[in-house]
Amino acid sequence: MFERLEQVTPDAILGLMAAYRADPDPRKVDLGVGVYRDARGETPVLAAAARAEAALLAAQTTKTYVSSVGNVGFNEQMTQLTFGAAHPALKANRIRTVQTPGGCGALRLAAELLRLAAPGTKVHVSTPTWANHEPLLGNSGLALERYPYFDASTGGVEFPLMMASLERLPPRAVVLLHASCHNPTGADLSEDEWHAVLELIRRRDLVPFLDMAYQGLGGGLEADAFAPRLFAAELPELLCAVSCSKNFGLYRERTGALHVLGSSPGSADAMLSQLARLARGMWSMPPDHGAEIVRRILTDAELTASWQGEVRTMRERVVALRQKLLQQLREYCPQRDFGFITRQRGMFSFLGIGTPEIRRLRSEHHIYLTDDSRINVAGLREENLAYVARAVAQVLKS
16 A cells, blocks of 8 residues: 655755754754754743643643633633733624644644635745745645745845735735744734735735734734734634744644634634534644643733743843844954844844855854754854854855
């Protein structure tokens, strides 16, 4: 049966991880893998998560199944975290939430719902977008198309080209938008630009599909939720995939949620019923451990305050690293403008250097980043900032 199967080329990020781990050089720097790292280079268990988990283990009396839609308390708290407790769409009873295995599960579940509702749906994604968007959405049978987004010459958004492209889309086309901390570029829309996108979506009758994987790590928990809150207040329909991997540090627990906004409570209920059926056919029941940790954090005032402080510390560390990296690059590579690094938000940035230079960074300097020049800023540390900047300058000069 399986003799005709061919070996698949390893995922680029996974291959980069393996190469980094196998490298014995003590100077090696991992800027490729998209996880938060602290000043010691570790991805920590958040103190609030550890305390919530300890309380969970002490109180837990069963490991029986939860429902296909997941932990009800988690869903309620995530809805409030994303949209705000007093959001008009919540008051109108038009939002439904399903717990998913990570943000990836949320994206795939949304894709299955879109395919069910309109089998010929095309999802329009930014150029570039997160590499896993294509398999997660495309493997459901949906077609993906691209719209302009990143301006390599400025390190920002090609907003006029983006808007012109979206203007040409047919009614009911689905537009995938990064709510904050765009992955892989770090280039985000301003609030004024979000308002302009909202008006275009409303006028052209498009369907917004927001991916929010980094709430709190860009401008803050409230600021990073600006787009979903704005859209949910003004539009009849919305999909929003959310991850708890980064801001709660629950990478291994695969904790996420899919929010859907219906045009009416009845429409929202119908969407929820279909999502429960689809989830039942894919993973049956979502894992509860991470969801219960999040629920406990968000329903305990002391844990909530602790968690908010930890998220703020992570965000401030990344902002400071951006500023220090820019200073070092200006010192060692003054002929090139890297000012975009401090204008971007979140963990990622495109350095804007070519593939040959990237490969020399790996082979000669043991600095690992993806071939498109994306770096994880959180992978930097005080002790390697100058080393990285000097290495970049050296490969650019020769």
